[in-house]
Amino acid sequence: MTKYNWGMIGTGWIAHEMADALNDVNGEVYAVADVNKEMLAKFASEKNVKKTFTDANEMINDPAIDVIYIATPHTYHYQYIKAALEAGKHVFCEKAIxxxxxxxxxxxxLAKKKGLILTEGLTLYHMPVFDQVKKVIADGKLGDIKLVQVNFGSLKDYDPKNRFFNKDLAGGALLDIGGYATAFARTFLASKPNTTLTTVKFFETGVDEQSGIILKNDEEQLAVMALSMRAKQPKRGVVSGTKGYVEINNYPRATSAEITYTADAHEQANEILTAGDDTQALRYEVRDMQHYIDNGHDDGQLAISRDVAHILNDVRNAWGMKYPFD
Incomplete structure (x- = not known):
């Protein structure tokens, strides 16, 4: 695998985890940018970063950098992605892209025009157990897939001033955690849904606190999702077919999946699939991103992210919820 010079924008908790992954897989972190000089210096010292920048755009234009990693609040993603692509850099951006x-x-x-790799940091795209589940489905062992059910509930402290509930910072459950649930659903649907039914409970700041979402595609497959920001739920996904169903717990970083066969309408002996290590999730991301760059294509991940982005838009439109920058 080729070694690449990564430049990181942001020094929050996920950036710390990504820096560890980069040091392990890539051998180093070339550069990091943050406006907070103290946090920047501390991060660079802890993660053995070669170069530091207080101006992210200056880092983006460093000719030595190959890949830009973006770990800022959602509202900054677009401007940094665009700037990085214009500068000829590959981009790995945290969700929501x-x-x-x-x-x-x-x-x-823009990424296609420039011939660059653009990838969204959704761990479930990269966990090895999903390849095993996809093979089981492709082999017909679950029959015709009819239904996907998926939950994600986060219990955020009550604080209207927190970014999670701030409409100016694209707050709300849908963009914070809904991308995971929607990506899970789209991964196991044969095509992008074209019907959206949904209802929502808004937080006092005007962002979505919790919601129920039903999606249907041309193949008449359904996806049923439940999201919440003030009530914990298990991160659980179920894919059901005419011969059985598969349950995947902690699906963002899943390492196992349990299949129950139901060909005669009764539950039969289960099969357990195992692969990967949840502590290695971001290392899988780094390896896959560098593999995409090496090979000049992303194995279809951006196409899934495209459908997710449009589904999330459709859901928000159904609610009538707009951000100031829409």
């Missing part, structure tokens, strides 16, 4: 579908379509088009 953009705050709306219009932004996504623009940066996807």
């Amino acid at each position: 953009t705050v709306n579908a219009k932004q996504f379509d623009e940066v996807e088009t």
Whole structure:
């Protein structure tokens, strides 16, 4: 695997984890940018970063950098993705990759025009056990897939001033955690849904606190999702077919999946699939990103993210919820 010079924007908790992954897989972190000089210096010292920048755009334009990693609040993603692509850099951006579908379509088009890899940091795209589940489905062992059910509930402290509930910072459950649930659903649906039914409970700041979402595609497959920001739920996904169903717990970083066969309408002996290590999730991301760059294509991940971005847009439109920058 080729070694690449990564430049990181942001020094929050996920950036700390990504820096560890980069040091392990890539051998080093070339550069990091943050406006907070104290946090920047501390981060660079702890993670053995070669170069530091207080101006992210200055780092983006460093000719030695190959890949830009973005770990900022959602509202900054679009501008940094666009700047990085214009500068000829590959981009790995944390979810949600953009705050709306219009932004996504623009940066996807730009990445294709520039011949660059653009990838969204959703761990479930990279956990090895999903390859095993997909093979079981492709082999027909679950029959025709009919239904996907998926939950994600986070219990955030009550604080209207927190970014999770701030409409100006693209707060709300849908963009914070809904991308995981939607990506899980889209991964196991044969095509992008074209019907959306949904209801929502808004937080006092005007962002979505919790919601129920039903999606249907041309193949009449359904996805049923439940999201919440003030009530914990298990991160559980179920894919059901005419011959059985598979349950995947902690699906963002899943390492196992349990299959129950039901061909005669009764539950039969289970099969357990295991692969990967949840502590290695970001290392899988780094390996896959560098593999994409080496091979010049992303194995279809951006296409899934495109559908997710449009689904999230459709859901928000159904609610009538708009951000100031939409």
